[in-house]
Amino acid sequence: MRLLRYDAGFQRLVINRKDFKVEEKLDNGIAKKQISFSYPEEEGRIYCENIIEYAGERYVVKEAPVKGAWGSVTAVQDTTELSGNPKITFSVIGKTVVQCVEEALAGSGWKYKQISVDMSETRSISENNTDSMKLLEKIADVFWVEISFSAMEKTIYLHDRIKTKNMPVRFIKGLNLKTLEIATDSYDFYTRIYPIGKDGMTIGNVNNKCDYLDNRKYCETIRALIWQDTNYTDAEQLKVSAEKKLEELAMPKTTYTAQIIDISNICEGYEEFEFGLGDEADIVDTELETSTTERIVRITRYPDNPEKNTVELSNRNVSFSDMQKKLLAASDSISNVTNGKVVISSKVDGLQGTVQVAASEAVQTAVNSAAPNFLTSGRAPSADKWQTTRYLEGVGVDGTANRHHYTTCSTSGGTAAKTASLPGFSLLTGARVAVLFSNANTASNPTLNISSTGGKPIYYRNSAIPAGYIQAGTVLELVYSGSYWRVIGDLAQRQVEVLKAENSTLKEEHDALTVRISPTLLYSSTLYASALNTWVYASVPSLKDWKEVRMWLEVGDADCRYNTLTREHMQICVSGYANASYNGMVRASCDFTNTRIGLMVRSMAGWGFSNIRITRVEGLVKV
Numbered sequence: 001m002r003l004l005r006y007d008a009g010f011q012r013l014v015i016n017r018k019d020f021k022v023e024e025k026l027d028n029g030i031a032k033k034q035i036s037f038s039y040p041e042e043e044g045r046i047y048c049e050n051i052i053e054y055a056g057e058r059y060v061v062k063e064a065p066v067k068g069a070w071g072s073v074t075a076v077q078d079t080t081e082l083s084g085n086p087k088i089t090f091s092v093i094g095k096t097v098v099q100c101v102e103e104a105l106a107g108s109g110w111k112y113k114q115i116s117v118d119m120s121e122t123r124s125i126s127e128n129n130t131d132s133m134k135l136l137e138k139i140a141d142v143f144w145v146e147i148s149f150s151a152m153e154k155t156i157y158l159h160d161r162i163k164t165k166n167m168p169v170r171f172i173k174g175l176n177l178k179t180l181e182i183a184t185d186s187y188d189f190y191t192r193i194y195p196i197g198k199d200g201m202t203i204g205n206v207n208n209k210c211d212y213l214d215n216r217k218y219c220e221t222i223r224a225l226i227w228q229d230t231n232y233t234d235a236e237q238l239k240v241s242a243e244k245k246l247e248e249l250a251m252p253k254t255t256y257t258a259q260i261i262d263i264s265n266i267c268e269g270y271e272e273f274e275f276g277l278g279d280e281a282d283i284v285d286t287e288l289e290t291s292t293t294e295r296i297v298r299i300t301r302y303p304d305n306p307e308k309n310t311v312e313l314s315n316r317n318v319s320f321s322d323m324q325k326k327l328l329a330a331s332d333s334i335s336n337v338t339n340g341k342v343v344i345s346s347k348v349d350g351l352q353g354t355v356q357v358a359a360s361e362a363v364q365t366a367v368n369s370a371a372p373n374f375l376t377s378g379r380a381p382s383a384d385k386w387q388t389t390r391y392l393e394g395v396g397v398d399g400t401a402n403r404h405h406y407t408t409c410s411t412s413g414g415t416a417a418k419t420a421s422l423p424g425f426s427l428l429t430g431a432r433v434a435v436l437f438s439n440a441n442t443a444s445n446p447t448l449n450i451s452s453t454g455g456k457p458i459y460y461r462n463s464a465i466p467a468g469y470i471q472a473g474t475v476l477e478l479v480y481s482g483s484y485w486r487v488i489g490d491l492a493q494r495q496v497e498v499l500k501a502e503n504s505t506l507k508e509e510h511d512a513l514t515v516r517i518s519p520t521l522l523y524s525s526t527l528y529a530s531a532l533n534t535w536v537y538a539s540v541p542s543l544k545d546w547k548e549v550r551m552w553l554e555v556g557d558a559d560c561r562y563n564t565l566t567r568e569h570m571q572i573c574v575s576g577y578a579n580a581s582y583n584g585m586v587r588a589s590c591d592f593t594n595t596r597i598g599l600m601v602r603s604m605a606g607w608g609f610s611n612i613r614i615t616r617v618e619g620l621v622k623v
Contacts, residue, residue: 001053002052003052004052005050012044014046018304020036020037020302020303022054022303023036024277024298024299024301025277025297026162026277026297028140029141029144029145029147030147031277031278032077034076034077035054035074035075036073039071039073040070040071041069042069045064046073047061047064048061048063049061050064052073058078058152059078059151060080061074062076077151081108082131082133083132083134085132087129090103090125090128090135091125091126092126093124094122095122095125096120096122097119097121097143098112101136101158104139105132105156108132111154112156115157116161117160118160123231125138125142144241145158145159146159146162147159159278161278164276164277165274165275165276168280169273169280169281169282170273170603171282172577173286176262177284177285180256180283182288183255184253185253190246190250191214191216191221191250192215192488193224193225193226193245195213195239195241196226197234199230200428200429201233201238202235203239204235215243215247215250216250217250218250222488226479228430251315253316254314256292256312256313256314258311259309261309262301262306262307266307278296278297280295280296281293281311282573282602283313284575291574292573295313295315296311296312298312405433407435408420408438409436409438410438412439413440413442415443416444416445417447418447418449419450419455420435420448421451422450425451427450427453427456427480428480429482430480432477432479433477434476437470437472437474438473439472440470440472441467442468443467445464446458446464446470458476458478458487459485459486459487460486519620522540522542522546522619523538523617525615528611530609531601533600533601534600535589535598536599538596538597538598538614543592544592546619547592548564548621549564549590549618549619551617552615552617553572553588554612555584556584557611559574565590567592571590573585576612582605584607584612585604586599586602586612587599
């Protein structure tokens with residue numbers, strides 16, 4: 001470890017250190033590194049902005065406190081020339097990711113290397129008062145790519161997906177996995193997304209006239225999200241990006257924190273257990289009954305004590321709480337406009353998912369001593385309203401009065417043409433309202449007319465809302481798609497439906513208990529693979545009559561047992577580990593629809609293919 005002065009001149013070697021750790025994390029598509037350690041202060045003080053070179057990388061000291069005889073250091077990867085390369089204005093229209101990166105790096109002294117990115121997609125980006133690093137973060141966001149850095153070579157690397165190997169590393173309890181903690185939440189969980197691009201563009205023309213996407217791989221509950229980003233001018237690209245976002249959001253966020261014995265750094269012959277940031281990992285913990293494949297998003301290494309290394313894995317690339325941060329940033333920008341402060345447009349550009357066109361236009365004008373043309377008259381602090389009314393989700397705002405999206409509909413239940421009034425309302429695509437219905441609806445094909453803007457059908461799950469769905473006192477949150485009012489937040493009826501679903505599930509469980517009988521033999525031959533990563537199948541016609549079975553699976557002599565499969569959980573992953581010379585990982589499936597069982601060997605050492613096999617399937621619960 002070399003310590004350099006501010007001017008990069010060599011100062012000394014750092015020999016004595018303790019609590020040394022190297023941290024890597026994947027943060028919104030940007031790979032970040034930092035190091036920290038303690039050192040004897042008598043060997044020479046280390047100051048902020050000193051340079052440290054370690055393991056072929058360059059770090060700049062950002063924290064350097066001293067307590068007693070010991071000093072501490074926290075140093076981050078040295079990208080100073082990127083964050084210190086200002087861009088007064090930056091505008092690209094219809095450019096690829098590489099073209100955007102070239103312009104973002106201009107004047108910084110850094111270069112780029114393309115590892116694996118899609119060159120066919122284009123975007124438009126406009127920023128003011130920014131810098132090269134912020135632009136790279138923006139590019140990673142809008143192109144859905146990932147970026148890593150080499151400060152020593154002054155090079156950024158463009159990845160479709162950062163990784164150091166193609167096959168998942170294995171973390172196995174009893175081998176290299178010491179402890180495992182699992183955290184899960186559904187705060188940012190959505191099953192439907194309404195993508196909106198520049199000038200209100202939707203995906204209807206490239207999505208069979210449907211302006212939203214669904215992903216119900218986790219459950220059938222509809223949780224809808226409106227996502228608007230004016231960087232998109234092509235509907236097909238907007239759809240592809242929305243599919244990627246929804247793919248992550250349609251599952252509750254799950255994070256695994258694992259303490260790892262880094263045997264690849266401790267013992268020879270364990271190179272297959274090496275891992276890096278962005279790699280996928282197969283986690284096997286029999287005590288927690290966990291077997292899953294997730295992505296490494298954070299690594300903490302202790303080079304002097306590799307047995308303390310930890311990794312964090314997650315099924316999310318990006319925390320969707322970033323959208324909330326953008327909302328706060330946009331709110332600050334609008335507040336600064338009304339307070340007469342000078343605001344830079346970069347605070348608002350790209351935040352169109354939370355702020356409508358009015359805020360963007362307002363912030364792009366610097367509020368100085370002259371009266372901006374979007375205010376009525378006088379200096380900014382004394383102007384009493386905007387000159388032109390702008391619309392936030394369908395409600396007009398000019399600064400003279402508070403506005404809201406809540407209203408009451410008192411139309412009788414038998415009348416299909418429902419009406420309500422909302423001050424300042426305009427029927428625009430993306431307009432949102434929350435409506436309290438005073439009366440239960442009994443009419444078929446009801447419509448809603450807000451402030452005499454025209455009656456539009458109320459749709460629920462792609463069809464007209466059924467009679468009887470709206471009960472007295474129901475509050476519905478609706479969004480206007482351009483043709484229909486679509487339910488996105490049905491507060492009362494959905495609770496009833498959830499209870500019905502839970503009751504139905506309890507009934508099914510009760511019925512299952514009543515039909516459970518002694519195991520019935522369905523299959524007694526032998527199924528084994530002949531090649532790695534290739535599925536083999538055996539036909540079991542009687543599977544069509546069963547909804548729960550158990551399968552005898554042998555992984556060498558390390559794991560031989562029955563495994564239960566159901567129509568809801570038709571596939572399992574099993575790892576058998578006898579020792580470093582004899583181990584294997586397999587996947588087994590039971591396809592009730594196509595009446596067959598399947599087996600695939602993911603990895604194998606020591607045993608032959610005939611040692612990994614399915615020899616028996618028994619029925620437990622009939623349909």
